[in-house]
Every structure is written in structure tokens, then in C-alpha cells.
Amino acid sequence: MVARFVRWLLCLVGLVIIGFATFYVVTAPSPLPASxxxxxxxxxxxxxxxxxxxxxxxxxxxxxxxxxxxxxxxxxxxxxxxxxxxxxxxxxxxxxxxxxxxxxxxxxxxxxxxxxxxxxxxxxxxxxxxxxxxxxxxxxxxxxxxxxxxxxxxxxxxxxxxxxxxxxxxxxxxxxxxxFNDQPRVVIANADDKIKRGQYLVEGPGHCGECHTPRDGLGGFLRDQWLAGAPNPEGKGSIPDITPGSKKMGNWSAGDIANYLETGFTPEYDSAGGSMAEVQKNIARLPASDREAIAAYLKAVPAR
Missing domain, CATH: 1.10.760 (Cytochrome Bc1 Complex; Chain D, domain 2)
Known part of the structure; x- marks a missing residue:
């Protein structure tokens, strides 16, 4: 009986070690080589x-x-x-x-x-x-x-x-x-070069989804809710839906969006506020073609 218990315990320990080692190998940091x-x-x-x-x-x-x-x-x-x-x-x-x-x-x-x-x-x-x-x-x-x-x-x-x-x-x-992956957040059929540029800016350096997309309990994006609005990560209020289904932005034209990103003024003559005010000032420094590309992408993403 004792020998059987010892064998069982050793097997359990071995499985734990193997499981931990597998977890570490699969999830270890994986930097790109210097080359x-x-x-x-x-x-x-x-x-x-x-x-x-x-x-x-x-x-x-x-x-x-x-x-x-x-x-x-x-x-x-x-x-x-x-x-x-x-x-x-x-x-x-x-x-x-x-x-x-x-x-x-x-x-x-x-x-x-x-x-x-x-x-x-x-x-x-x-x-x-x-x-x-x-x-x-x-x-x-x-x-x-x-x-x-x-x-x-x-x-x-x-x-x-x-x-x-x-x-x-x-x-x-x-x-x-x-x-964590480097795949597109959404697939847009028949996207032209302007939309592709906007997708690159929004999904890449602009990291717009970090605030505008809701997350699950572990902090990962809800993939079917891309840019559909989320609780304010700073704790107060919410970050708006910026898809074509948005109650606020859904009726904006691509030109309205591009103008907002340049001037900070909405078609209703409201102005950007909160953390978005800083974002808008940064994007205003980009070429007009980039703001137009962002707008084209935001009009092309799936409505939520």
C-alpha cells in the first residue's frame, strides 16, 4: 500500500513538473533575434x-x-x-x-x-x-x-x-x-489603399482599440466588439462606440471624422474632451491624407 502511494505521488509530481515546463516553454518570452x-x-x-x-x-x-x-x-x-x-x-x-x-x-x-x-x-x-x-x-x-x-x-x-x-x-x-497576435482586428473586403492605410494607423501605432474596445475579465479584447465603446480605463464614464453603428458618430461622414481629427470640433460644434482632446491634438499633426485614411477605415469597419 505504501509503495503504491509513493508511486502515485511520484507520478503526480512528475505530471506537475511536466505541466509547468510545458507552460513555461509555450509562454516564455520570444524576442526576435538581433539579426x-x-x-x-x-x-x-x-x-x-x-x-x-x-x-x-x-x-x-x-x-x-x-x-x-x-x-x-x-x-x-x-x-x-x-x-x-x-x-x-x-x-x-x-x-x-x-x-x-x-x-x-x-x-x-x-x-x-x-x-x-x-x-x-x-x-x-x-x-x-x-x-x-x-x-x-x-x-x-x-x-x-x-x-x-x-x-x-x-x-x-x-x-x-x-x-x-x-x-x-x-x-x-x-x-x-x-x-497576443499580429493579425488584423477586422477583415474588410475589397479594401482600397486608403482604407488599408487607415487600418494600419488605427490598429497599429494609433492603438485606438485599447480604449474604444471592451475587454473580458482578463483584459483581452472582446473580438466581436471591435471599437464598439468601453468603460473609461481611467475610471469615470465611458469611451464611445466609433463604428458606423454608433448613435453619435454613425451619421458622421468620412469628411466629418477627418475634420474632427484635425480641428477637434464635431459636426454639432461640440469639442473633443477628456483624454481624446490630447489624442486629437496628436493626430492633427499628421498629414491630411492620414486623417482621411483613418476616417475611411472607421466608415468601413463593421457596425456594432
């Missing part, structure tokens, strides 16, 4: 600046309340409240100690496209790499080149404040297994 980033050439700084504004980097990474040129000092420090705890946005200035000054293009590219940090650790998806993974290598190279031209800051953001079990980074591999 992937080796031959992209010199960055196009002008394009990198456009990618910077498309991505709204300053809205999160500048010091809270920064204005004017201070918005280009990416010192971090903004606190992002969530159901999983409080995330503190890091310094991504070129400072060698507090920021990304010691990083390489490969380090930066793997953070953007694989959600993997410089030390090989999983990054939390509060940093929207789930959207950035759709960006082109060229745009990431150009953005990296532009970031290195910005002022340095020695500010060190505090660590995230996350309760157990959300403070266990290993579990992020399971989250990635369930939700």
Missing part, C-alpha cells in the same frame, strides 16, 4: 516624428501636465489606474540610466512588437504592444531614430503597484498565449 533588426539602414527621422505623433507617445510618457516643448521630454511618471492595479509609465527619454539610452534598436523593437523588455522579461500590456506588433519594422526603426533626438530626463518612475497574482510576470505568458 532581424540588423539591416534596416539609417532611420528616416522625419517619418519617425510622424510615427511619434500617430502613436501619441507624449500623451503617456511626458510628465503629467507638461505643455509646449516640455511634452517632448519623455520622463514618464503618469499613473494609469486599472482593475489590475496601478501602472506607472516609464521614462523613455534617451537618458542612459533612467531612460532608454542604453537600449539598442533590437531592444526597442522587441518591446514594441513582442512585449519583451531589455532583460528578456514580459512587459505588461498596459504598454500597448498588442497594437504596436502590427507596426512595420521601418516605422519602428524611424521612431527609434526620432526618440534618440529628444531631450534626456533623469526622472525614475516608481514601480508598478500590482496586487498578487498580477505582480507575477511569468503569468503574462499565458495572457499572450490567449490574446
Amino acid at each position: 532581424h533588426w540588423a539591416n534596416l539602414g539609417d532611420p528616416d527621422i522625419k517619418n519617425g516624428e510622424q510615427v511619434f505623433w500617430a502613436g501619441g507617445c507624449t500623451s503617456c510618457h511626458a510628465a503629467p501636465g507638461a505643455q509646449g516643448d516640455a511634452k517632448l521630454v519623455l520622463s514618464g511618471g503618469l499613473a494609469l489606474n486599472s482593475p489590475f492595479g496601478t501602472f506607472h509609465v516609464p521614462n523613455i527619454s534617451p537618458d542612459e540610466n533612467a531612460g532608454l539610452g542604453s537600449w539598442t534598436l533590437a531592444d526597442f523593437g522587441n518591446a514594441m512588437k513582442r512585449g519583451v523588455g531589455k532583460k528578456g522579461e514580459h512587459l505588461y500590456p498596459a504598454f500597448p504592444y498588442g497594437s504596436y506588433t502590427r507596426m512595420s519594422d521601418k516605422d519602428i526603426n524611424d521612431l527609434w531614430g526620432f526618440l534618440k533626438t529628444l531631450p534626456k530626463s533623469s526622472n525614475v518612475a516608481p514601480p508598478h503597484e500590482l496586487p498578487f497574482p498580477f505582480d507575477i510576470r511569468l503569468a503574462l505568458g499565458g495572457w499572450k498565449f490567449l490574446y
Whole structure:
């Protein structure tokens, strides 16, 4: 009887070890090799600046309340409240100690496209790499080149404040297994080049779905509710539906949307408010053709 119990216990332990090892292998960080980033050439700084504004980097990474040129000092420090705890946005200035000054293009590219940090650790998806993974290598190279031209800051953001079990980074591999991929969020039949460009901007650097799409209990997007509106991640109110089925925007033309993104004024002469006001100011810096492409995509997505 004792021998049988011991064999049973050893089998159970073995299964647990095998299960844990399988989980780790399947969900381990998987950065792209350095060779992937080796031959992209010199960055196009002008394009990198456009990618910077498309991505709204300053809205999160500048010091809270920064204005004017201070918005280009990416010192971090903004606190992002969530159901999983409080995330503190890091310094991504070129400072060698507090920021990304010691990083390489490969380090930066793997953070953007694989959600993997410089030390090989999983990054939390509060940093929207789930959207950035759709960006082109060229745009990431150009953005990296532009970031290195910005002022340095020695500010060190505090660590995230996350309760157990959300403070266990290993579990992020399971989250990635369930939700992380680089496939289009929606498939639009017969999309022309303008719609394709808008899809790239909205689903990639613009990461619009991060606020405008509802999530399940683990923080993954509800795939059949893309851009259909969601609770405000900052805790108050809601983020609107921006599909053609929206009660507010459903009657807007593509021209109305493009004008709103440029000026901040709706067809009813209301103005952008809350966090969208900052988003609109960033998008206003893009070429008119990009705002028109975003509008064309938003008119082409499925109504919810």
C-alpha cells in the first residue's frame, strides 16, 4: 500500500513538473533575434516624428501636465489606474540610466512588437504592444531614430503597484498565449489603399482599440466588439462606440471624422474632451491624407 502511494505521488509530481515546463516553454518570452533588426539602414527621422505623433507617445510618457516643448521630454511618471492595479509609465527619454539610452534598436523593437523588455522579461500590456506588433519594422526603426533626438530626463518612475497574482510576470505568458497576435482586428473586403492605410494607423501605432474596445475579465479584447465603446480605463464614464453603428458618430461622414481629427470640433460644434482632446491634438499633426485614411477605415469597419 505504501509503495503504491509513493508511486502515485511520484507520478503526480512528475505530471506537475511536466505541466509547468510545458507552460513555461509555450509562454516564455520570444524576442526576435538581433539579426532581424540588423539591416534596416539609417532611420528616416522625419517619418519617425510622424510615427511619434500617430502613436501619441507624449500623451503617456511626458510628465503629467507638461505643455509646449516640455511634452517632448519623455520622463514618464503618469499613473494609469486599472482593475489590475496601478501602472506607472516609464521614462523613455534617451537618458542612459533612467531612460532608454542604453537600449539598442533590437531592444526597442522587441518591446514594441513582442512585449519583451531589455532583460528578456514580459512587459505588461498596459504598454500597448498588442497594437504596436502590427507596426512595420521601418516605422519602428524611424521612431527609434526620432526618440534618440529628444531631450534626456533623469526622472525614475516608481514601480508598478500590482496586487498578487498580477505582480507575477511569468503569468503574462499565458495572457499572450490567449490574446497576443499580429493579425488584423477586422477583415474588410475589397479594401482600397486608403482604407488599408487607415487600418494600419488605427490598429497599429494609433492603438485606438485599447480604449474604444471592451475587454473580458482578463483584459483581452472582446473580438466581436471591435471599437464598439468601453468603460473609461481611467475610471469615470465611458469611451464611445466609433463604428458606423454608433448613435453619435454613425451619421458622421468620412469628411466629418477627418475634420474632427484635425480641428477637434464635431459636426454639432461640440469639442473633443477628456483624454481624446490630447489624442486629437496628436493626430492633427499628421498629414491630411492620414486623417482621411483613418476616417475611411472607421466608415468601413463593421457596425456594432
